[in-house]
Amino acid sequence: MTATAPPASRPTRWRRIRRSPLTHLVLAVVLLALVQAFVIKPFQVPSESMSPTLQTGDRLLASRIAYAVSDPGVGDVSVFARPESWGPRPERGVLRTAVGWVGDIVGFGPSNQDALVKRIIGVPGSTVRCCSTEGHVEVDGQSLDEDYVVHDLPFTPGVSDCTTTPQSPRCFGPVTVPDGEYLVLGDNRANSADSVIGCRGTLPTTAECARFVPRADIIGKVVTVVWPFDRARIFTDGG
Structure with missing residues (x-):
C-alpha cells in the first residue's frame, strides 16, 4: 500500500496577517513615527534667519534625546514650535492638513508643525544685553564669541553704539529670561x-x-544637516 502525503496545512489567519505586505508597511510607519516622536526628527529650514x-x-x-537627558544650553541650535506669543500660525485647508499629517509621520514632505530654528542665547534666569563696547552680545556680563554671526546690524564704537543718539540698531536689553523660558537669536542678526x-x-x-520660547515648545537640538549633500555637516557644540 502506498502511503499518501498528509494534506498541506493552510496558514492560519494570524500567519496570513503577519506575512501581509500591508502589515509590514503599517509596522514600518508606526516604527518611523515612534522614532520621530522620541528619538530624532527631520525638519526643513523655513527662512534665512540662521544664514x-x-x-x-x-x-x-533634530535630536529629541538631547533634551530628554539635559536642558537646552547657550549656543545650541534648536528647533521649536512657534509659540502663540510669536504671532498666529498659518491657516491650512483640509487637503493641506491631510498631506501635512502624512509628512509629520514619515518625516518628508509638508508638515503641519509650524517649527522655527534659532540659536539659544539666554537660559532661564540669565540676563542678556547688547552690546559691549566692542559690539558683542553679553550674557550675565560675559561677552559671547560669536564667530557664526556674519550678517550683523551696524555698530561703530563712538559713532553708532549704545551710548549715542540715535543708538545702534544692534543694541537691546538688559533682558532677564523668565523661569522655564529661553531667549533665542538668529545667526543672521x-x-x-x-x-x-x-x-x-x-x-x-x-x-x-522680548518674546521668549517656553521649554515645552522646544522640540530638539540640531545635530546634522543631511540635505543638500554639499552642505551636509555634523554639529558640534556651538554649531
Missing part, C-alpha cells in the same frame, strides 16, 4: 525675527519687549 549656518530649504535632523526683534535700539529695563 550662513543654515540656509532656507536645508533638511536637518540683520534679518532675524527672533526674541528681541521688538527690543533693538530701545535699551528697555524690563523684558516686556
Whole structure:
C-alpha cells in the first residue's frame, strides 16, 4: 500500500496577517513615527534667519534625546514650535492638513508643525544685553564669541553704539529670561525675527519687549544637516 502525503496545512489567519505586505508597511510607519516622536526628527529650514549656518530649504535632523537627558544650553541650535506669543500660525485647508499629517509621520514632505530654528542665547534666569563696547552680545556680563554671526546690524564704537543718539540698531536689553523660558537669536542678526526683534535700539529695563520660547515648545537640538549633500555637516557644540 502506498502511503499518501498528509494534506498541506493552510496558514492560519494570524500567519496570513503577519506575512501581509500591508502589515509590514503599517509596522514600518508606526516604527518611523515612534522614532520621530522620541528619538530624532527631520525638519526643513523655513527662512534665512540662521544664514550662513543654515540656509532656507536645508533638511536637518533634530535630536529629541538631547533634551530628554539635559536642558537646552547657550549656543545650541534648536528647533521649536512657534509659540502663540510669536504671532498666529498659518491657516491650512483640509487637503493641506491631510498631506501635512502624512509628512509629520514619515518625516518628508509638508508638515503641519509650524517649527522655527534659532540659536539659544539666554537660559532661564540669565540676563542678556547688547552690546559691549566692542559690539558683542553679553550674557550675565560675559561677552559671547560669536564667530557664526556674519550678517550683523551696524555698530561703530563712538559713532553708532549704545551710548549715542540715535543708538545702534544692534543694541537691546538688559533682558532677564523668565523661569522655564529661553531667549533665542538668529545667526543672521540683520534679518532675524527672533526674541528681541521688538527690543533693538530701545535699551528697555524690563523684558516686556522680548518674546521668549517656553521649554515645552522646544522640540530638539540640531545635530546634522543631511540635505543638500554639499552642505551636509555634523554639529558640534556651538554649531
